[in-house]
Amino acid sequence: MGRRIWEHPILDFSWRGRKVKFYFEGRVIEAYEGESIGAALYAAGIDVWSWGKKTGRPRGPFCNIGKCSSCFMIVDGRPNVRVCIEPVREGIRVERQRGLPEIPKAWSDEVREEEVFSTDVLVVGGGPAGLSAALEASKHGVEVTLVDEHFRLGGQLKKQTHKFFGSRELFGGLRGFQIAEKLTAELASKENVRIFTRTTAYAIFDTSGPIEVGLANVSEGRLMRVRAKTVIVCTGAQENYLVFPGNDLIGVMGAGGAQTLMNEYGILPGERVLIVGAGNVGLIVGYQLLQAGAKVQAIVEILPRYGGWFVHAAKIRRYGVPIYTRHTVKEALGDERVEAAVIVRVDEKFRPVPGTERVIPCDLLLLAVGLTPDVRLLAQAGCEMRWVSELGGWVPLRTRYLETTVRNIFVAGDCAKIEEATTAMLEGAIAALSAVMRIVGERPELVQRREQLLRKLEEYREAPVLARTREGLKKVLIG
Amino acid sequence: MEELKRLGLVPPEERMKRGPVVVVECPQEIPCDICVKACPVGAITKEKIYSIPRVDFEKCTGCATCVLMCPGLACFVVDLSPKDHALVTVPHEFLPRPSPGSRVILLGRDGRELGEGEVVRVREWNKTLAVTVKVPKELAMEVRAIWVRK
Numbered sequence: 001m002g003r004r005i006w007e008h009p010i011l012d013f014s015w016r017g018r019k020v021k022f023y024f025e026g027r028v029i030e031a032y033e034g035e036s037i038g039a040a041l042y043a044a045g046i047d048v049w050s051w052g053k054k055t056g057r058p059r060g061p062f063c064n065i066g067k068c069s070s071c072f073m074i075v076d077g078r079p080n081v082r083v084c085i086e087p088v089r090e091g092i093r094v095e096r097q098r099g100l101p102e103i104p105k106a107w108s109d110e111v112r113e114e115e116v117f118s119t120d121v122l123v124v125g126g127g128p129a130g131l132s133a134a135l136e137a138s139k140h141g142v143e144v145t146l147v148d149e150h151f152r153l154g155g156q157l158k159k160q161t162h163k164f165f166g167s168r169e170l171f172g173g174l175r176g177f178q179i180a181e182k183l184t185a186e187l188a189s190k191e192n193v194r195i196f197t198r199t200t201a202y203a204i205f206d207t208s209g210p211i212e213v214g215l216a217n218v219s220e221g222r223l224m225r226v227r228a229k230t231v232i233v234c235t236g237a238q239e240n241y242l243v244f245p246g247n248d249l250i251g252v253m254g255a256g257g258a259q260t261l262m263n264e265y266g267i268l269p270g271e272r273v274l275i276v277g278a279g280n281v282g283l284i285v286g287y288q289l290l291q292a293g294a295k296v297q298a299i300v301e302i303l304p305r306y307g308g309w310f311v312h313a314a315k316i317r318r319y320g321v322p323i324y325t326r327h328t329v330k331e332a333l334g335d336e337r338v339e340a341a342v343i344v345r346v347d348e349k350f351r352p353v354p355g356t357e358r359v360i361p362c363d364l365l366l367l368a369v370g371l372t373p374d375v376r377l378l379a380q381a382g383c384e385m386r387w388v389s390e391l392g393g394w395v396p397l398r399t400r401y402l403e404t405t406v407r408n409i410f411v412a413g414d415c416a417k418i419e420e421a422t423t424a425m426l427e428g429a430i431a432a433l434s435a436v437m438r439i440v441g442e443r444p445e446l447v448q449r450r451e452q453l454l455r456k457l458e459e460y461r462e463a464p465v466l467a468r469t470r471e472g473l474k475k476v477l478i479g
Numbered sequence: 480m481e482e483l484k485r486l487g488l489v490p491p492e493e494r495m496k497r498g499p500v501v502v503v504e505c506p507q508e509i510p511c512d513i514c515v516k517a518c519p520v521g522a523i524t525k526e527k528i529y530s531i532p533r534v535d536f537e538k539c540t541g542c543a544t545c546v547l548m549c550p551g552l553a554c555f556v557v558d559l560s561p562k563d564h565a566l567v568t569v570p571h572e573f574l575p576r577p578s579p580g581s582r583v584i585l586l587g588r589d590g591r592e593l594g595e596g597e598v599v600r601v602r603e604w605n606k607t608l609a610v611t612v613k614v615p616k617e618l619a620m621e622v623r624a625i626w627v628r629k
Contacts, residue, residue: 009574010606163550163605165511167528172513173548175605291573310507311551318624320590422510463510463529 003043005266009291010161010175013266020090031088036151038064038071038084039265041094047250047337049073049083053099058336060250064260065156066149067238067374072097077104078218084260086198086219087151114223119145119194121435122213122228124201124377127155128421129413130234131183132428133435137232138190140436140446145226146187147199147215153187154180155236156256157421159263161288166422166460176421177263199224204231204381207406211381230408230435233378234428237371237392237414242276246332255285255368262292270364274341275299276329278306278313280420282368287316297360300327300343302350309465329365330357338365373415382406390472392418399479400454402431410435417476419469426457480620482506490536492559495619499541499558499566503532504623505551517548543568543611547604556611557619565619566599571608577601577627585614586624593618596625 006013017033024041031040038061041049048058049071062068066085075081075094079101083094121137123130126148134146152158160176171179187193199217206212210227217224239254241247251270255277258269273294275282278301286296299306299321306313306323313323330344330352345356372393379385383396383404396404396411403410410431413424433450437443461470483489483506490500503514503523510529517523522538523545525531545554546568556568577583577598585593596612603609614622 007574009572009576163513163548163607165509165513165550167512168516172511173517173550173605178605309509309551311505311509311553314504314588314623315552317589318586319626320586459528460510462527464508465529466510 003045003268005262005268005292008266011177011263011266016266020088022088022090022092022094024094025096033088035088035265036084037073037075037086037088037092037094039261039267040088041083042261042269043265043267048096050096051098052248055248057248058250059248060337061253061261062257063239063254064257065238068254068257074101075219079104081219085150112222114225116225116227118210118227119143120229120439121145121432122147122201122211122226122231123234124213124231125155125234125236125413125415126150126153126195126197127234127236127413127424128157128179129236129424129428129431130155130232131157131180131187132425133232133234133412133432134193135183135187135190136429136432137436138187138193140433140440142192142436142439144190144193145196145228146193147196147201149198149200151198153184153195153197159256159259160421161263161291162284164422170422170425170456170460172422179421196224201377204377204409207381207409211408230410230438232410232412232428232431232435233415234411234413234424235374235377235415237373237418239367240370240372242329242367242369244329244331246334246338249332249334249338249365250336251334251338251363252332252365252367255281255366258364258366259285259288263288268292268294270294270362272297272362273364273366274329274343274360274362275366275368277301277368277370278308278323278325279368279370280308280312282366283308283312283316285366285368286321287312290316290319290321294364296321297362298343299323300329301325302328302346328352332365333359338363341365371414371418373418375415378404378409378411378415381409383409386476388417388472388475390468391476395476397476397478400477401434401450402427403434403479405478408435408438417469417472419466423457423460426453426460429453430457486531488532488534489620490534490539490557494536495557495559498560499543499556499568500536501534501539501541501545502555502557502620503534503545503553504555505532505549505553509551511550514545514549514554517545519544543602543609546570546609547602547607552607555623556609559616559619564613565616566611567614567619567622568600568609568611569622569624571610571625572606573627575627575629576608577610577625581627583610583612583625583627585612585618585622586626587621588623590624593622596622598625
């Protein structure tokens with residue numbers, strides 16, 4: 001179990017439950033309860049997770065949070081299971097897919113009849129925005145339903161080991177995973193909150209009356225239809241890809257994907273790392289890789305200056321990690337797994353300067369080149385969208401109170417614009433209050449609390465480092 | 480360094496000679512005021528949550544609470560009062576953990592090795608250590624991290 005981390009300056013891995021055994025293409029894999037199937041496979045040295053459908057080339061994990069589809073496998077006969085968000089269980093049988101899988105006929109008979117129920121507030125996604133939304137809504141006497149695709153709530157807070165900025169009331173000073181634990185525990189104590197993990201909100205069917213949302217827990221063969229008075233969509237974001245030769249080699253991973261393996265599951269994603277992109281994600285993940293015991297060879301950044309905050313850059317520089325600005329990755333080299341990367345300097349028009357290539361040995365090449373809001377459910381529901389590059393791409397139009405153009409559908413967090421977890425939590429609470437007011441009326445104390453939160457959010461966003469988001473938001477504000 | 484001085488984040492040398500005092504290496508307007516709330520004597524203030532911190536070096540006692548709590552690991556304590564060396568307190572979040580008496584490698588802002596120093600004190604809050612090391616006086620404004628050999 002060579003890739004598992006047992007000692008860490010910040011994390012302890014006492015959550016590792018009893019050992020379980022499962023089968024991977026006939027081979028017995030040992031894992032710990034609490035791990036995802038994907039994490040257990042990676043820990044066991046199984047890096048080939050699929051093959052390109054056209055090229056046949058082997059592929060490894062990329063995002064590790066259920067967004068990128070590079071981890072589809074057959075689990076107990078069910079195809080297209082995202083093993084990165086599926087928990088290990090004793091005795092399960094896991095196989096890789098080659099090409100498109102066949103739909104198993106026997107399985108479709110297992111699906112039970114669709115369960116139908118009603119709720120006041122349906123929150124889709126249990127990350128920082130969704131947890132905060134569900135918690136805020138639950139405090140005002142309405143029935144709340146929270147669904148998340150993962151088997152554990154917390155979203156990307158779970159892998160954040162750095163202490164949060166902001167003020168104390170916004171959990172500043174606590175580490176991200178500690179905030180997730182705190183919010184999750186608080187939510188579990190609420191009697192008016194129903195929580196469905198491993199559950200996907202796969203479609204919004206009707207928005208003319210109560211909003212009809214289809215939910216599916218695929219691994220349990222369970223289908224549900226919720227009639228929700230209000231819906232708050234908090235589906236987060238996914239990591240961006242970058243085009244260069246060799247970008248499909250195993251070991252080319254999202255920086256956040258590597259962070260999930262390392263911090264959420266305690267599995268070292270690689271030993272010698274090159275990071276592309278010196279925004280906060282690249283800088284923070286670089287520092288955390290050092291903490292986990294990896295060597296970070298360099299961070300390359302195509303812009304003339306690193307994009308992340310000064311303090312994050314200073315933290316990693318102190319340990320001798322070079323940040324090469326005006327540089328990008330030209331090519332990843334390797335047979336099956338990445339063995340080295342060619343980096344190159346660029347001119348003011350971002351064109352590679354011939355003769356400035358350098359080969360950097362690495363077994364992990366991380367892409368920290370931005371995020372794209374996960375807006376699929378919003379777009380499908382008919383919310384009016386706009387392309388705003390400052391916000392990460394297609395995002396829904398919304399009012400100051402976070403309602404979309406579809407009445408009673410609200411948004412919060414990264415699916416509304418790429419920002420960060422502190423503002424996601426504030427937005428979650430604001431959207432929740434807006435939803436609650438649709439149900440119980442505009443009570444003065446609710447209006448007042450929402451205004452307080454809005455002022456806090458606006459003050460936070462006045463920071464010059466958030467100017468780009470602030471500009472972008474002007475383009476999507478309606479009403 | 481010049482930028483930090485211009486922003487009033489570096490205490491005057493005369494103050495450092497009188498005893499431990501904070502250096503806040505936070506020259507960018509980021510939305511965070513943890514240091515303001517952390518300081519037990521109210522020596523750090525911020526006009527708005529994202530303003531550059533303002534430090535009252537006369538109030539500061541060099542207690543290093545901010546070193547332990549700053550999310551950006553941007554606070555350090557410098558003490559030029561000992562006769563033949565300086566004391567620098569840096570945040571540390573790596574294994575192995577040093578303890579008083581440990582010999583550690585001294586690192587500059589760019590990761591350059593600046594020699595070795597002896598640890599005299601270690602404090603901890605939420606897994607961040609504040610490690611006080613003896614350093615040559617001329618390196619007091621250079622040493623900003625330590626590394627402990629495995």
